[in-house]
Amino acid sequence: MKQMRINGGKSLTGTIKISGAKNSAVALVPAALLADGVVTIDNIPNISDIEALDEILKHLGAKTERKQEQMIIDTTNITNKAIPENLSKKLRASYYFMGALLGKYKKAYMFFPGGCSIGKRPINLHLKGFEALGAKITEEDNYYKIEAETLKGSHIYLDVASVGATINIMLAAVKASGKTIIENAAKEPEIVNVATFLNNMGAKITGAGTNKITIVGVESLNGCFTEVIPDRIEAGTYIILGALLGDNLKVTNIIPEHIEALIMKLKEMNIPLEIHSDYLIISKSNKAKSVNIKTVGYPGFPTDLQQPFTTLLTTCHGKSIVHETIYENRFQNVAYLNEMGADITIKGDKIYIKGPTKLIGKEVKATDLRAGACLILAGLIAEGQTVVTEIEHVLRGYEDIALKLSKIGAKIEIEEI
Numbered sequence: 001m002k003q004m005r006i007n008g009g010k011s012l013t014g015t016i017k018i019s020g021a022k023n024s025a026v027a028l029v030p031a032a033l034l035a036d037g038v039v040t041i042d043n044i045p046n047i048s049d050i051e052a053l054d055e056i057l058k059h060l061g062a063k064t065e066r067k068q069e070q071m072i073i074d075t076t077n078i079t080n081k082a083i084p085e086n087l088s089k090k091l092r093a094s095y096y097f098m099g100a101l102l103g104k105y106k107k108a109y110m111f112f113p114g115g116c117s118i119g120k121r122p123i124n125l126h127l128k129g130f131e132a133l134g135a136k137i138t139e140e141d142n143y144y145k146i147e148a149e150t151l152k153g154s155h156i157y158l159d160v161a162s163v164g165a166t167i168n169i170m171l172a173a174v175k176a177s178g179k180t181i182i183e184n185a186a187k188e189p190e191i192v193n194v195a196t197f198l199n200n201m202g203a204k205i206t207g208a209g210t211n212k213i214t215i216v217g218v219e220s221l222n223g224c225f226t227e228v229i230p231d232r233i234e235a236g237t238y239i240i241l242g243a244l245l246g247d248n249l250k251v252t253n254i255i256p257e258h259i260e261a262l263i264m265k266l267k268e269m270n271i272p273l274e275i276h277s278d279y280l281i282i283s284k285s286n287k288a289k290s291v292n293i294k295t296v297g298y299p300g301f302p303t304d305l306q307q308p309f310t311t312l313l314t315t316c317h318g319k320s321i322v323h324e325t326i327y328e329n330r331f332q333n334v335a336y337l338n339e340m341g342a343d344i345t346i347k348g349d350k351i352y353i354k355g356p357t358k359l360i361g362k363e364v365k366a367t368d369l370r371a372g373a374c375l376i377l378a379g380l381i382a383e384g385q386t387v388v389t390e391i392e393h394v395l396r397g398y399e400d401i402a403l404k405l406s407k408i409g410a411k412i413e414i415e416e417i
C-alpha cells in the first residue's frame with residue numbers, strides 16, 4: 001500500500017511537462033495486436049494501467065519492450081487465449097481486448113473489466129456493437145464468450161456517445177467485410193488518435209472526431225509507428241493547480257484546443273493565463289470568481305476534470321454548482337473536502353459549493369483516480385499536513401506525479417506503508 005504525504009501552502013513555479021494520454025495509450029496498446037508485424041508506439045506514459053495491459057499482452061504471447069517513452073509490441077507469436085479475471089479486473093481498458101481479439105481472430109474470451117468505481121459503467125453498447133457485426137455473446141459469472149463465424153460491416157447507432165464503445169467497435173470492425181458506420185460516436189481526441197493508428201496500419205477509417213465514423217473493412221493490417229497525444233486530463237489537472245498556487249507556472253506539451261472547455265472557464269473566473277501553441281503559463285488569482293460547470297462529452301467540460309476542478313471552486317468567491325451528467329458516483333471526494341474545511345452540499349447529480357473556504361490538512365482517501373487528484377490539489381493548498389491514502393488509484397493515471405510536483409516546488413512524497 002502507498003500513501004502520499006503533502007505539506008501544503010507552497011507557491012509553485014517552473015515547468016511541468018505533460019505525458020502521453022492515458023486514455024489513448026490504454027486503447028493503442030490492445031489495438032496493436034491487430035497488426036501482423038511489429039508496432040512502435042511513442043510517448044507512452046509510465047503509469048500502472050500500461051503495466052497491466054503489458055501483462056495481458058504477455059499472457060497472450062506477445063513480445064513487448066519498453067525503451068524510455070516507446071513501447072515496441074511484436075504480436076507474431078500471439079495465441080488467442082482467455083484473459084483471466086485477475087488480469088482483466090486490474091483496469092477498465094482491458095475491455096479493448098474484446099474488440100481487438102474479436103477483430104483479429106473472430107473470437108474473444110475474457111472477464112468483465114475493472115477500473116474506478118465511479119458508477120455502474122455497463123458495457124452493453126460495446127456488446128450491442130459486436131452483435132451488430134455478427135458476433136454471438138454468452139456471459140456467465142462475468143465471463144464473456146464473444147464469437148463470430150464472420151464479421152460483417154453494419155450500421156450502428158450508439159444510444160450514448162460512449163468513448164469505450166466507439167473505440168471497441170472500431171477495433172472489431174477494421175477487418176470486417178464491408179462498411180461499418182457508427183452513428184452518435186464519441187468525439188474525444190483519444191478516438192482520433194486510435195483511428196489514426198489503425199489507418200497507419202492500413203485500415204480505412206474516416207470521420208473520427210465527428211459523431212459519424214465510417215470504417216471500410218480491409219483484409220490485413222501491417223506493423224507501423226504511432227505517437228500518443230498529450231494527456232488533456234493530466235494537463236487540465238496541473239493547469240487547475242496553477243490556478244490554485246501558480247507563480248507563472250508553465251505547463252508544456254499540451255494541445256490547447258483539447259482543453260478549450262477548461263480554458264474558457266478559467267477565463268470566466270479571471271484567472272491570469274497566457275496561451276501559446278503548445279504550452280501555457282498560469283498564475284494564482286486571489287479574486288477568482290465562482291462559476292458553474294456541467295460535465296458532458298467532448299468538446300464539453302470533461303467529467304475527468306470535474307473532481308480536480310471542485311478543489312479550485314472551494315477557493316472562489318461565491319456559490320458554484322457542479323452538475324455531473326456522466327457518472328452516478330463521482331462525488332466521493334466531497335466528504336473528504338468537507339472534512340478538510342470545504343462547504344459543499346450534494347443533491348442528486350449536482351453539488352453546491354460555497355467559497356472561499358480555508359482547507360486544513362487531514363488524512364483523506366483516494367477512492368478513485370480523479371478523486372485522488374482532487375485531494376492532492378486540496379492537500380497542496382491546505383494549511384498543514386495532508387496524507388492521501390490508497391494513492392495507487394492515482395498512480396494508474398498520472399506519470400511520476402510526486403517527482404513532477406516536487407520539481408515545481410511542492411513538498412510531497414510517496415510512502416510505502
Ligand code: EPU
Nearest residue numbers: 023092093121122123124125126160162163164304326369
Ligand atoms: N455507458 C453505457 N453503456 C456502455 C458504455 C457506456 O451506458 O456500454 C455509459 C457509462 O455508464 C457512462 C457514459 O456512457 O455513463 C460514458 O461512458 P464511456 O463509455 O464514454 O466511458 P468509458 O469509455 O468507460 C472513458 C475513460 C474515462 C472517461 C470516459 C468519459 C478510458 C479507459 N476511460 O471511459 O476515464 O471518464 O471515457 O470521457 O478511456 C478516467 O480517466 O478517470 C476515466 C474514468
